[in-house]
Amino acid sequence: MNKESYVDQMKQWTEDLLKQQETFIDLCDQREHDKLAAWKERVEKFRDSLNDIEDIEGEQLKKMAEDLYLEGEQVYTGISFTQPFNELDLGEVQFAERQMAVPIGQHKLPPLPYPYNALEPHIDQKTMRLHHDKHHRSYVEGLNKAEKALQQARLVNDYQLIKHWERELAFHGAGHYLHTIFWEIMCPEGGGKPSGELLQEINDAFGSFAQFQKQFSEAAKAVEGSGWAILVWAPRAHRLEILQAEKHQNLSQWDVIPLLVLDVWEHAYYLKHQNNRAGYVEAWWNVVCWKQVTKRFNEAKKLKWKPY
Numbered sequence: 001m002n003k004e005s006y007v008d009q010m011k012q013w014t015e016d017l018l019k020q021q022e023t024f025i026d027l028c029d030q031r032e033h034d035k036l037a038a039w040k041e042r043v044e045k046f047r048d049s050l051n052d053i054e055d056i057e058g059e060q061l062k063k064m065a066e067d068l069y070l071e072g073e074q075v076y077t078g079i080s081f082t083q084p085f086n087e088l089d090l091g092e093v094q095f096a097e098r099q100m101a102v103p104i105g106q107h108k109l110p111p112l113p114y115p116y117n118a119l120e121p122h123i124d125q126k127t128m129r130l131h132h133d134k135h136h137r138s139y140v141e142g143l144n145k146a147e148k149a150l151q152q153a154r155l156v157n158d159y160q161l162i163k164h165w166e167r168e169l170a171f172h173g174a175g176h177y178l179h180t181i182f183w184e185i186m187c188p189e190g191g192g193k194p195s196g197e198l199l200q201e202i203n204d205a206f207g208s209f210a211q212f213q214k215q216f217s218e219a220a221k222a223v224e225g226s227g228w229a230i231l232v233w234a235p236r237a238h239r240l241e242i243l244q245a246e247k248h249q250n251l252s253q254w255d256v257i258p259l260l261v262l263d264v265w266e267h268a269y270y271l272k273h274q275n276n277r278a279g280y281v282e283a284w285w286n287v288v289c290w291k292q293v294t295k296r297f298n299e300a301k302k303l304k305w306k307p308y
């Protein structure tokens, strides 16, 4: 995205933020007004600075918007609303952030969408901390390192280590992207089964939900060594499929979009289940967030190639 359209988008974003803040001020307790008002002032200042950005680099601008966004998140979190927080539409606030491409070597560890202990007793807090903070972070760092190394290789036109860095890019990139989905497709109030069109597609592809669940579990338990079980929508075949991925990157089918992914690396379960992967797989079904899977499916299914 060029700087001008980015700035335009930022302007729209701040206008939306300010509109939203007016609603929030009406909703929150009197004692929270000051906090919100102080943030509002900073958003206004940012909006004004957008009219005079000749000397500001795109990166700097993005950083400013990001700080503002994170600060807003904190402000919102601390406020007692007179109506439930989750009924408020924050979609517009997140819009600008979603539209920004990740600059080379600047992937970030996404925050868990729930507390570390939220999936207890099925997945324990200690595992979540280790898994998210240590393992996922190392994939993010590895991916950034590989991207920067490849950028450097392009700059100096030296591709002697291309095989190494491409492998690192695939390994850490797949690790980062799959874990990002993995956190999203679980939730404390998970389990059960989906409904509507996704259930219909599952029935069509696998015979029944029970048969799907059985095949998915069996595939997960049988992954050779470390890896994943993945439910995908195949845009070419126009139907769902279950795949195994050894490690992260050895995915035998490409051109697919992961919908439901299960991490069966030992680090995902050994603190609680030791070598009992089957027990972990069974417990895991209780935290599957079908609402999120459906959301992914609804987007992914728009992709339909000509069938062959």
Ligand code: MN
Pocket: 131, 135, 179, 263, 265, 267, 268
């Ligand atoms: Mn993992």
